[in-house]
Amino acid sequence: MKKMVAAFDGLKFSTGTRDYALYLSGLSKAHLVGAFMDDPTYTSYKIYDLVVKEGATDARVKKFEEKDRLTRDAAAVAFEKACREAGIVYSLHHNRRIAIQEIKHESIYADLMLIDAKETLTHYAEKPPTRFIRDLLTDTQCPVLLTPTRFKPFKKLVLLYDGEPSSVHAIKMFSYLLPELKELETEVLSVNTGKGGHHLPDNKLMKELMKRHFPSARFTVLKGNAEEQIIKHLQKAGDQTLVVLGAYRRGTVSRWFRESMADTLMRGLKLPLFIAHNK
Structure with missing residues (x-):
């Protein structure tokens, strides 16, 4: 049985990557890992804006942290639900260290990695190729499938x-x-x-x-x-x-x-x- 790893930013969950991962793991009867890059240095809010515009009180920071936690948890639940419905053998990894280092490490133990071609792990939109994707591709230890935003089966x-x-x-x-x-x-x-x-x-x-x-x-x-x-x-x-x-x-x-x-x-x-x- 092959092992495929689908890498996700839980704050901006890629349904395209999910659907391609389900499609290919279903075809090849592979074990699918949902690797969620829960990098603690990456949040949905900008610290500068929080401090300058609103004032970073402990209560306000905890409120934003809780919102991010719930968003990430919801993404993982959605992934699990989709795998169960598709009959896919799966597991979850929550990587809570520096995202690029963790996902490169995951690639050592994967046959194939899938990730959204527009993945950034930042607040800022970047035109492809993003810095995150370029960094991953130069050091990955397994083949990588870069996925579009929307899934379409291959012909x-x-x-x-x-x-x-x-x-x-x-x-x-x-x-x-x-x-x-x-x-x-x-x-x-x-x-x-x-x-x-x-x-x-x-x-x-x-x-x-x-x-x-x-x-x-x-x-x-x-x-x-x-x-x-x-x-x-x-x-x-x-x-x-x-x-x-x-x-x-x-x-x-x-x-x-x-x-x-x-x-x-x-x-x-x-x-x-x-x-x-x-x-």
Whole structure:
């Protein structure tokens, strides 16, 4: 049985992450962990505003703390209720230390982590990629599925491939973790930025591997700037497409899957992204 971890901010509970987690754990009969990041340094209220505008009396601070506790408790109860109704084997983790450190630690003991692509763990709205997500992706110890705000079941897979080990590793990890999705329409997408025509890098080896993992996959090789061509192509793919990539790792760049590629996809698309890398 696989173990999937869905990471939540209990003060801004992501129903999208919940629904994708229920969907995938149900398909793969996985154990699902709801990891609630109850970071004590993060509250729904701003200390500065409380002190300057209202005066931070003990009674007023306790009132706000109690409100946050009830909000977090309600989110956990909602998660448990959804798991029971879906017949999912689950457990809860309440992480009450620094959120980013705790969730990275959780990733060591997970097969797959799911988290909202817009997660910030701050008061402030940030455009994707948020600092929290960038920090998580550079140090995670398991593949991560970044989820959109609204759940939509998958109908198509797009596997991004640039001939580098990280992209092949991500495709293999996806195949191992979610074999139930192999029957979906699958496209292997590559971009030739030079004069290599429309041939895949390591064409024979890659097609030999894909025949064993995704035998019905079709291959698309675009030409031009990788970021521009991939975004343009994926914008036409439909909103029930899952994108698989192996780009996000610290200190290494591939031919065209730089960290900015993952960032570009987060900025330009609202599709779920399965991201894995080999360190």
